[in-house]
Amino acid sequence: MSVLARLVSWCAPALLAACAATAPADPVQAQQGPRRLPNILLILTDDLGFGELGCYGQRRIHTPNLDRLAMGGVRFEEAYSGSCVCAPARCTLLTGFHTGHAAIRDNKELAPEGQEPIPPESVTLAELLRDRGYATAAIGKWGLGPPGSTGDPASQGFDHFFGYLCQRHAHNHCPSFLWRDGARVELPGNPQKAASGVVTGGVYAPDLFRDEALAYIDAHADKPFLLLFATPVPHLALQVPEESIAEYRDTIPDSPYDGQRGYLAHPEPRRAYAAMVTRMDQDVGAILQRLEERGLTRDTLVVFTSDNGPTYTGGSDSAFFESAAGRRGLKGQLYEGGIRVPLIVSQPGRVRQGAVSQAVTGNWDLFPTLAAAAGVAPGALPVGLDGIDLTAQLTADGDLAPREHLYWEYPSGAGWQAVRLGRFKGVRRNAKKSPPGALEIYDLAADPAETRDIAFEHPEVAARMEAILASRTPSPIQEWNFGP
Numbered sequence: 001m002s003v004l005a006r007l008v009s010w011c012a013p014a015l016l017a018a019c020a021a022t023a024p025a026d027p028v029q030a031q032q033g034p035r036r037l038p039n040i041l042l043i044l045t046d047d048l049g050f051g052e053l054g055c056y057g058q059r060r061i062h063t064p065n066l067d068r069l070a071m072g073g074v075r076f077e078e079a080y081s082g083s084c085v086c087a088p089a090r091c092t093l094l095t096g097f098h099t100g101h102a103a104i105r106d107n108k109e110l111a112p113e114g115q116e117p118i119p120p121e122s123v124t125l126a127e128l129l130r131d132r133g134y135a136t137a138a139i140g141k142w143g144l145g146p147p148g149s150t151g152d153p154a155s156q157g158f159d160h161f162f163g164y165l166c167q168r169h170a171h172n173h174c175p176s177f178l179w180r181d182g183a184r185v186e187l188p189g190n191p192q193k194a195a196s197g198v199v200t201g202g203v204y205a206p207d208l209f210r211d212e213a214l215a216y217i218d219a220h221a222d223k224p225f226l227l228l229f230a231t232p233v234p235h236l237a238l239q240v241p242e243e244s245i246a247e248y249r250d251t252i253p254d255s256p257y258d259g260q261r262g263y264l265a266h267p268e269p270r271r272a273y274a275a276m277v278t279r280m281d282q283d284v285g286a287i288l289q290r291l292e293e294r295g296l297t298r299d300t301l302v303v304f305t306s307d308n309g310p311t312y313t314g315g316s317d318s319a320f321f322e323s324a325a326g327r328r329g330l331k332g333q334l335y336e337g338g339i340r341v342p343l344i345v346s347q348p349g350r351v352r353q354g355a356v357s358q359a360v361t362g363n364w365d366l367f368p369t370l371a372a373a374a375g376v377a378p379g380a381l382p383v384g385l386d387g388i389d390l391t392a393q394l395t396a397d398g399d400l401a402p403r404e405h406l407y408w409e410y411p412s413g414a415g416w417q418a419v420r421l422g423r424f425k426g427v428r429r430n431a432k433k434s435p436p437g438a439l440e441i442y443d444l445a446a447d448p449a450e451t452r453d454i455a456f457e458h459p460e461v462a463a464r465m466e467a468i469l470a471s472r473t474p475s476p477i478q479e480w481n482f483g484p
Contacts, residue, residue, distance in 0.1 A: 328449050365388050441454050
């Protein structure tokens with residue numbers, strides 16, 4: 001069966017039901033579109049690959065709610081995250097600067113809990129929107145500062161936070177505690193070990209985050225809100241309630257994972273991973289349904305994306321699921337598979353429906369785009385943003401503001417740098433070595449899997465890329481810099 005046929009077979013019944021459910025009761029409102037400044041629902045998944053949704057070609061994992069969201073909005077084919085790992089990707093998203101200029105450029109762990117904090121001078125999307133009268137909340141995984149630090153959500157514009165402040169802590173989906181607005185919330189009975197050996201608990205944290213989002217929408221239905229729903233799924237460990245795994249027992253072959261490649265062992269790792277993605281899709285569906293029930297669908301701009309590409313360890317099987325959709329590399333690498341991510345944007349009456357955009361974007365573009373949707377004047381944005389406003393791609397197939405390139409860096413290990421320049425992609429490994437590694441260049445239009453290095457054929461492209469790679473701003477954290 002073709003990918004399209006599978007997608008139609010999975011989505012058609014639900015799509016027909018959704019169309020009936022979402023038909024506006026008021027034809028005047030349907031003609032007029034949204035009634036106010038939009039709510040902004042920003043859904044950020046964790047380690048979800050470009051190819052792990054049905055609307056991006058996935059054949060094994062069911063994601064009907066997100067497929068339906070894509071049918072009702074714009075699906076971006078050439079969207080990138082800000083980094084190949086968690087914390088810097090979240091920083092670029094919330095501040096509008098790529099990793100050559102951003103405050104956070106890598107995962108830097110702190111004891112006893114948390115990561116390097118965003119500094120106080122950073123201006124986040126939440127701060128801008130709160131100044132416009134928005135209620136602001138972050139639910140799920142944070143990873144941008146320990147409790148009480150300058151990077152704490154409360155210090156970065158969020159009125160409300162519930163979830164994991166520390167990324168390491170988020171490796172367990174059945175934790176013993178979470179954080180709510182600066183207070184530690186104990187979860188008695190978590191974690192536990194089932195008879196199968198799977199670590200579980202009475203409380204599955206992603207379920208709590210879904211319910212918190214539903215309650216937040218109910219409590220803020222009468223004024224514009226920014227809701228960052230940063231689900232930790234499908235980041236490992238492999239943990240999901242048993243009823244979700246049952247869906248895949250007849251369709252996905254499996255064998256146990258012994259835990260030797262990190263994280264927790266699991267008797268059905270492939271099925272558990274697929275179930276985690278599908279359960280996340282169901283959570284998104286529940287949130288979208290609540291918007292509909294509260295009459296907020298047309299007043300809410302919904303953005304769905306991932307913080308980086310699919311993972312490579314801990315019982316995951318990105319090759320089996322074709323998680324990177326044929327692209328080279330995985331999480332932790334600046335090849336396409338590590339940074340190419342899904343991006344779906346939807347809002348009836350404002351965003352065109354059923355469109356596919358080929359615009360080349362980075363997640364730092366969402367900062368000015370969402371600020372513009374909230375009525376923030378361009379002059380009120382931070383100076384020197386790397387992001388550009390994508391509104392022209394959302395409302396029509398229009399031209400974007402001029403931009404020559406996209407840039408990434410990843411300091412871990414021997415260091416990586418990458419640049420997208422039109423159809424060409426440059427990748428440098430061993431950027432910390434002296435001399436640094438050779439610059440590889442790929443023609444993504446002809447070679448999307450980055451299999452043939454053509455740097456020697458295009459010296460003029462190589463020279464321009466070298467200048468871009470050298471234009472980064474040094475970080476005050478020395479281990480995040482390159483060179484001797």
